[in-house]
Amino acid sequence: MSTSEKSKTKQQDDKRARLLDAALDLFEVMGFEAVTVPEIAGRAGVAVGTVYRYFETKEALVNALYRHWKAAYNRMVLAPLPTGASARESFSLYWRRMTLFTRNHPKAVRFMDLHHHASYLDAESRAASKTYRDVAEKFIRDARASGAVRDLDPVMVVALMWGASAGLVKFASQGALTFDAGMAAAMEDTLWRAIATKPLGD
Amino acid sequence: MSTSEKSKTKQQDDKRARLLDAALDLFEVMGFEAVTVPEIAGRAGVAVGTVYRYFETKEALVNALYRHWKAAYNRMVLAPLPTGASARESFSLYWRRMTLFTRNHPKAVRFMDLHHHASYLDAESRAASKTYRDVAEKFIRDARASGAVRDLDPVMVVALMWGASAGLVKFASQGALTFDAGMAAAMEDTLWRAIATKPLGD
Amino acid sequence: MSTSEKSKTKQQDDKRARLLDAALDLFEVMGFEAVTVPEIAGRAGVAVGTVYRYFETKEALVNALYRHWKAAYNRMVLAPLPTGASARESFSLYWRRMTLFTRNHPKAVRFMDLHHHASYLDAESRAASKTYRDVAEKFIRDARASGAVRDLDPVMVVALMWGASAGLVKFASQGALTFDAGMAAAMEDTLWRAIATKPLGD
Amino acid sequence: MSTSEKSKTKQQDDKRARLLDAALDLFEVMGFEAVTVPEIAGRAGVAVGTVYRYFETKEALVNALYRHWKAAYNRMVLAPLPTGASARESFSLYWRRMTLFTRNHPKAVRFMDLHHHASYLDAESRAASKTYRDVAEKFIRDARASGAVRDLDPVMVVALMWGASAGLVKFASQGALTFDAGMAAAMEDTLWRAIATKPLGD
């Protein structure tokens, strides 16, 4: 297939992608209202009017951005586990997926946390959040049933895991720590001690 | 001092306080830019122009609000511990102060988390954040030195504690759990297991 | 009553009136879409923002303008006739009222004619037009019943009278004729010949 | 000339004609400024860019449209009368031409009336209007000289005739009457009574 055959679509995809990238950079730092459409266009290297060829309104743009990253997160983090994995292995896998995504896309994660209850997000965008809690709760419930995890409120455990990850992002963005694989592993070990029936076992 | 002299001051303080309250309610839900000065004035029951008798600009108002709550937080949570407290007792006290404040003033806590890196906060407002980290780190370092807490990166532990609290607020505000004293205690126990050398000991 | 007591309302009325005047001047010549809000504000001697203190939107402004003049027209032209007036006298009175209004407010009449079917006029504004036709038709019907006017379609007669007046305005605005009292009287006589049973009688 | 050579031209003419038709439909209802070029292109079934192959600008398009219909009107209505026609016959012929054109092309007539003084029409387009008045005035002057028409201001008579026709269009477009041949004839009779020296004579 020749380059020219695809170039039209490619260029469009490219512009849309560049607009989403620019919007992420700006919204994450400034917030939705503080960012102007010309700023987004400028950073994406297109004219103002072009923004409106790809997104109906500025609100439609944030919503598209939010859903884009929420979908990517769900795809990577909430994918089914390999069958037969132990509770410890499952915990480790989920935690490493979460932190890997977070470390690869810290801006996207901060953006989602900052905006998840914002008034300019429509119902569909907000609905995406639920999935995460559902999957996480089910995992904890199963692990508890298997006896590997103590008798704790599943939602509390989800809050702890999400919070631990968010805390690392927050302090990393302030320069107080480095959120690398080692830090992720140390936190994993610490969290497992918090919730496991026999943290030192095995 | 006559009564009328005092009442005047009282009324002024009252207006200032009502403005700060109104601003907190609105900023926390809508964000800084999405809230208009007339809205704040209306909710506080004063005229638009009056806002400017108490605060130079809208930015000055957010900064005053931020510092107000940051100071309250520091006063309540970071106050010196009773001398002679064990690491376990100190940990418990800090955690209970944190969660008590958070449960009493969830709007203020969400506001501070949402806005702590915002561009409209000036250097002085942002500096207030540092204190918290310094105190928290010192406590962890001491506890570790005493042998009660494992050999962990202090900042990671602070991230974990802050994150655990933030996670509870977040899921509580979504209606997924109830952040009451029992929940706080359960989380305290869980966190202590995560970091203590002998979590079951004593 | 002192001047100062009323001055606040007076000034407001004044601004509203000046805005309506400016809008009439501009809309009549340029059409609704070709006129910018800053132009209206400038001509009225107020700031742009002030326009929006008096009218929700630009559309609300045209609608208010349209209703203002339609009401004035109906008040002056469609007021009840003195009882006992003959058909000839009634015809003369209606015609003189129409042409007097038209000569005094040619811009308003052109504006109403130009805009009466415009998409930016809401239902209520458009409804005002009906009254005119109803009154005019009733008059013709009565005059015909009395035998003074020939057996003509009443709507056709209304069309003729309105058209005659509109034609005079149009050619006057082009500088082809002078629409004064004499011209109005000459047209009245001509129209009466057109419709009367015995134009020369009496 | 080969067929293909002609068809090419035909297709071009066709596109131009379709653009003019689409523009008439839209301008007449919405006004010049409220209609977008993409709308015109869409209704004409061509791409946006194609509009600019046939017309320099949007203004050039309205001007072309205006002149197109003005020329058609002049060709049909203002064509020389058969020699030797009486004043009554001439009057009838002019009136029937006017009303026939108006009934066949009501949109074009409304468009011309609505736009005849618009700022986006250039001098040449506006000049076309003069012809009509000149011809009409000359006819009245002659008829008056022949003694068939009373001693009236010619321009007033033109205003009356134009107004009568415009009134019929206006009320017909509002659904208040039907502008058919019978209505046209009734109005002709009525108008002749208005201006003739001996309306009942012959």
Added chain:
DNA sequence: CATGAATGAGTATTCATTCAT
């Protein structure tokens, strides 16, 4: 001190026009 009408700079959005394919 308190008020709220007035201000005008600033923002989202539209749309006539161009030009590479």
Added chain:
DNA sequence: CATGAATGAATACTCATTCAT
């Protein structure tokens, strides 16, 4: 010749801030 994606100037409208009362 035809196309329609890209452009950016222009417009309606908002809202922080001022100041006369």
